[in-house]
Amino acid sequence: MTTYADVNLPSTPESQAAALEARDIVVTFRGRGGGGQARAVDGVDLRLGHGEIVALVGESGCGKTTLARTLLGLERPAEGTVLVDGEPLDYSSRALKAYRRRVQLVLQDPTGALNPRHTVYEAVAEGLRIHGLTDNENERVAEALSLAGLRPPERFFLRYPHELSGGQRQRVVIAGALVLKPDVIVADEPVSSLDASVRGEILALLLRLRDELGLSLLVVTHDLGLAWNIADRVAVMYLGRIVEQGPTEELLAAPKHPYTRALLSVVPEMGRVEQVVLAGEPPDPTRIPAGCRFHPRCPVVASGEAATLGILDQCTGKVLPLLPPTGAHSAACYLEPSADSLT
């Protein structure tokens, strides 16, 4: 059995299979009350390399959680493929069970994720029992707890969630994911319900898990500061599509897409840039606008700049191609000279 100590994978070059990859994924839900079909994820390519931290950023309702659930095998895509180490994900229940040992989910609210009547030990050991790993249970739980920063682990075995602080609870949830020695962790808003002082501690823990164990991490968040803190790459999602992706430094220092620029301008600590507050919320995925799906809210269209540049017809009428999942910083926007030639 390999232990974490001997795994130290460098980030994979693009030619190698990614830890987890989405290829042209579409996920649809039936609309309520005879409404149209909702295309929650509407054609997404996304790649998570070995030992890489990718932040998937977007507003509530943009489809980022649905995409994450699809990568975990919790939703089946209507079109497209999820690739795990280059192999298509097998949806037979036996294969899914094995898959879920390798890819673990950490949720936003640790208080809701933990059973209030289970001790820390039971919460962490539950995954082991489900997967029939009954040997050395005590040691495995202790190892996972100390990896998650709860030391000495024995002191926490018999504690109940209500006896722990918010940060400690999130550490227990992370320990529950680590106990199965996964390759990939998908974290959905891992710090948004935590106190400011705890936030940095949990982010430092996630970063350490990548550095020490070679874990790959997909963080779903609306928090661009979090991306700046820990992510290698950022993918910005709007209404079911990735609209901009690239290395964190480039994307956050010089965002190309007007949507990313707007998101960045409203981060409170960016007080010195002029705010672009978009009215309303992301439109309904049952009625995706024609052309660039962002055009009804786009400040470049609203200001008349798009018309001046002669791209307005494209913005409102011509569908943009998908962005490549890796490589150089790119945006799906007609302001970009390369947008027409994207494949």
Add this chain to the structure above:
Amino acid sequence: MALLEFDDVSVTYRSRGADIPAVRGVTLSVNAGESLGLAGESGCGKTTLTSTVLRMQPKSAKVTGEIRLNGDNILDMTWGQVRALRWAEASIVFQGAMHALNPVQKIGDQLSEPILLHSKVSKKDADRRVGELLEMVGLPARRAEAYPHQLSGGQKQRVMIAMALACGPQLIIADEPTTALDVMVQAQVLNVLQGLVKELNVGMVFISHDLSVLSSTCDRIAVMYAGKIIEQGPAADVFDHPQHPYAGALAGAFPRIGDTRYRYSPSGLPGDPPFPGDLPSGCTFHPRCPVAVDRCSTTEPHLVKHASHETACLLVGSEIA
């Protein structure tokens, strides 16, 4: 005279036969047209402190000091006077709008309830006022006909703000009004609140653990730790140049995007806040403080004016015992 003044306010909860000090001697004031940010971790006493303004603290709590709204001490008021003051003079925007609205009642009916209770107006006038309130927070007046589940999180939070404004209060207390909202919606709600303070000349107390939100919304910030104010000053100064190590840790928790010091280096504060029933000696922050010296564990610091800030730290400014 300030709109709201806390004068040496302490709140003690009685629990299992012991006295638990939740707020310990806080002096603060808010003027009309001014917004004060109150920052601190869960359990630092910020919600307890502000709940005393409307006398909403539980029966077991003992409050000392003076809380004056327009010069009148709230602690001396009769129950009837306190009831008249709620909504009409001071109101609260609660955290978690999704749980605070009644799911089976239309938005408009919920908004008109305090109006009908507090002022002698007809149902028709109240409905007109509801329309005005919704427009004030950037929602169309016809949304009065909607049920809460038909609104998004940000819209519900704006309804909560409209409700707090229903009877034209002079003071609004906003308790984590944007927690759980995402950045774009948060920006919309913050702009609404900021606009109201200036246009209606109301005073606002804005509670949050997020110093970056407070620095972009408020005029002044006060940081609380273990029931005490440990730093206060102009908002931008406290966020950009915090003097107390705890205020520094809170400010550092939210990275400046583009600043390479924060890249791959999230900063947090180890440890947990102390239990109010068992506070450390000396400066209550010393067990978690990265720069504590010996006397921090024996000498309790008091707020001392230093440049534009007031800071309670033995290592800052002129307080050398």
